[in-house]
Amino acid sequence: MSSFDYIIIGAGSAGCVLANRLSANPKTTVCLIEGGGSDKSPLVQIPAGLSFAYGHKKLDYAYKGAPQKKLNNRVITVNRGRCLGGSSSINGMIYIRGNKKDYDNWKALGCDGWSYNDVLPIFKKLEKDQTGADPKYHSTSGEWPVVMPQDVNKTAMRFIEAGSHIGLPNNPDFNDESQLGLGIYKVNQDKGARVNSYKAFIAPISSRANLTIMTNSRVQSIEIEGDSAQSIKLQVNGIDNQLLCNKEVVLSAGAIESPRILLSSGVGDREELKKVGVTCKHNVPGVGENLQDHLDTMVTVRSKKTESIGVSWKTLFPQVVTSPFNYLFRRMGWWTSNFVEAGGFAYTKLGSPEYPDVQFHFTPIYRSHRGRRFEFGHGYSLFTCLLRPHSKGSVKIKKDGDKHKVIVDHNFLSDSRDEKSIVEAIKKARDILSSKEFDVVRGEEIAPGNSIQSDEDLLAYIRKTAVTVYHPVGTCKMGVDDMSVVSPDNLKVKGMRNLRVIDASIMPSIISGNTSAPTMMIAERGARIILENK
Template sequence: MDIIETDVAVIGAGSSGCVIAGRLSERADLRVTVLEAGGSDLHPWVRMPIGYGASFYHPRLNWRYYTDPETGLNGRRAYWPRGKVLGGSSSVNAMVFIRGQARDYDLWAEAGNTGWSYEDLLPHFKRMENNLAGADQWRARGGPVTVRSIGQEVHPLARAYVASAVAAGHTANPDFNGATQEGVGFYQITTKNGFRASAATAYLHPAMKRGNLQVVTHAYVTRILFDGRRATGVEYRHGDRLVRLMARRQVVLSAGAVGSPQILELSGIGDPERLAEVGIDTVHALTGVGENLQDHVGFDLCYLSKVPTLNRTFGTWTGRMAAGIRYVMTRRGPLSLSVNHAGGFVRSDPARQRPNIQLYMQPMSYTRGVPGKRALMQPDTFQGVMIGMSNCHPLSRGSIHLRSADPDEAPSIRPNYFSAQGDLEEMVDSAALLRSIAAQDPLVASLDGELKPGPEVTDREGLSAYVRDTAGSIFHPCGTCAMGTDPGAGAVVAPDLRVHGIEGLTVADASVMPLITSGNLNAPALMIGEKAASLIAARL
């Protein structure tokens, strides 16, 4: 067995891990080593923005998880793409940049997580951002992550959608990450000069030029090593070698909402009864490991279009060729964007205190595919658009736990979608909201009727059946190593992100979220990396 040494071992080069490694390596007195199970992100499906439609299923770039059969989805398994590549899921996601609502973070702080209010976190959000629209009270220039609005480049149907949403009574909002999240408008994405701006391109690659940072790809972590209750290193497989990386000062676990609880349990940290069931000795009892799983879930209505949609662009060789030539020559056009052109955050009921629904408008359709998958390169043969939603604050809670002591076996993923009845009711209620937008000018003039579920489906029973049959993950899992002050109540990490009862071990990624944030999770995961890097640096 090979044994090597470092000061800080970072498990996972995902959204948070890249930030932590990049920031800590700014310290010349620290040697930082990053272990990543995936390989290089130098791949066309990673670098070209719309390529995420292919990377979602790519065996080299994606873990391609499936949940256990879900009762709430009528026994279906939900597909869960997670990045298996430098940059993690920031290298395979839809690039939509959403911080979340200020109230999301204030609730974290009110639960005892000191230092995690929105006011506390705003400097970390601003530090990471290079907003091409310019700096203001809420936004910043000069950070590693380039953020830009696509309002000038969206499909004409996306502009019609926003105008129709305003006509339906919703407020226009030019910046979902500004003073308020509420309203409708065009999404901002993380691209730079026509290429994806991932955590790897923003933080890790620049830092790899420093002599004190080492990145090991294809490193499959089998367990964290301990001396009593202190984390001392990491054991991993690299090809046919078993290696021990000894960390003199800190082990940082940033393997994501799936990988972090999996590795903790493999290492003997978790519920003793669960660990015993798979033959793992308990190093430290923490019953919250793998619990508190939260995820956004959504569904779409599909409409026929009287005008050409991106189905024609991506569904024909002539359309793909024209888009490809435009992209190569200008780094512009549909290949340089996410498929989510427009959307917003609204209230399903005016009596609600804050927006609870996220809206999506995609100027294409792919109803022939498996629900929950994004077959962008295999759209419908007809001209269609999809208008969708997801829940911002789901009440359902699930879990992620080992099936066995084999590190290569994917864990059991049980989101328990719709186990809280209010979640399904919220989804059904939103159907009328989506239809009200589609019924307004100017969008209605371009549509040729609702295809799915069809205008005849109006009763709650029929809409509930449609949701259960078609809804899927929005790919925002979090909460499985929840932050909190009381491990007896399920907290895994303290507000300083150190694992309760263990020295030298920090967890920092979306798994530490006690409550899911409103909207896409990549921006919050990057922020967690920034916050964690500051916390870790202060104690080293």
């Protein structure tokens, strides 16, 4: 039976940063465990492959969520990365840190050491900015590359110019002084290829003799005695195995898997564990609660113009057939695109210029209003999400043979305030798309459709079509109240001396934007805490 000083569960955005930092000491043995396999698939390496990575059985867990009562009882797929790099291997590669006030709010909730002024130096430590951004907010010395997209579509540029139509400025950097406005999203790429957390933080140091990387290794539970995590039970390529822990176990499996593993190990609400036949080792009621995510709604327009990315008879040879060669030899064209080329932040009557409550993801593509992966033709689509939802869900487990199955219930729109906010948000999206900047490519609004105008009809459309934007957080939140799972000062699970959670699940409240970079920041800070022996 193998033993390690540190066992890190999950090789995603958090786990790869942790493994890099903890294995820097050659006297320390580190094991990084990934439930999925390799990240070498072209669907991971080529940015445009993300459309096909979603739902791919080798790259995506594709959890089926619980029926959403306020969304017509629809079952929403929750896409999460299932390979080295975790969700940074299938996400949109957008580099966003969130709003300053997000982190100051964490401090107000009792999380000392997590204010914006505290975390800004940590973001800078990780970043390798290649865009010439303000050094007050950015750094060029880290491992995490931040670049401008290789080849931005002209329709995406129209979107940015359209912001002035409703008072939204052109914002070239959403991560400096102000978040407000529209702009081209900076991405985590290198010469037109995706850079995930594994490529940035583990591949360069994978030869370290003290670092063991295990793939296709799904952790079942952590063996706990008193206040100590003794070992972990897992299946490696379907075969039962066990690893001994010399010092610490660190859960970095994300907002769905981290609570699943804790609950399966007997750490959670005593009564809930009893219902699923798990012996309670530590009564921590907050495990699996406080699930937050960004609900996403869409406006999509079909255009007869061929300016946008799309497949049509007019573009079959000049664009579609030549695109592989354009990518391989020039690293240009739409294969370099994350498809969410532009976006930005706005505010409804419930937000403010300093604290926007809406995020846009603009795609120069006619996205299917029928749920299809591909639609023939051209157009453009604007996705709009609520940045700070009031609705909260949960992650629970239920018995499934000799294992435990995870139940993800976002509980979207359970708070009526979110209903009002998302209706206002989609109105903002329509306002931008009504700008004269789009006159050259204007076509028919397919969804929601011109017949959908009243607040009631818009809400009905949202209930019928809205999905998650894949930013689950909060299910093992840090804090000082009764529902907190980990302590803000050391990220240790309540009642445990050598079990920590360091990933997006510790966020007490969701940040205003994409969650990959903030998760890496959490990991960098968590590594420092461990190395300082807190």
